[in-house]
Amino acid sequence: MKKVLQKKSKKATYTGLLIFIVLAVAIVPTLINEYSEMKIQHTKQVSTESMTMTKDEIYKLERQQRELANQYEENHEWLYDEIKDVAPLIEFGYDFMYDHPEYDKLKITYPKTTYKIDGKNVTFISNEGKIIRAHTQV
Secondary structure: OHHHHHHHHHHHHHHHHHHHHHHHHHHHHHHHHHHHHHHHHOOOEEEEEEEEEOHHHHHHHHHHHHHHHHHOOOOOHHHHHHHHHHHHHHHHHHHHHHHOOOEEEEEEEEEEEEEEEOOEEEEEEOOOOEEEEEEEOO
């Protein structure tokens, strides 16, 4: 009877340990991501920038935003999401020019966010831009 209780006790201990390890593996990356965000958020600066761009330049800007996001996918998941989620909004200017081929350039004001990460400034467009002026080819 004593051996049966010892086996059940060992089995319960191993099961508990296994559950603890699974929970730790699931929770630790989330905690690291949260800590990363808390540590960096106080460096946040917001500004605006006006740019006059062609359709191709708008496309390149959107692509650069996605590439920048990809650099932070593994180490700063929160930043990856923040940068990546705005990338499709940059395409608004591209879509506008596609729908209105009479315009060859747009002047767009974009809000930008800058964080200081590992001693470097990381700047990206942080919301949909506002078209200020459209230029016609003629």
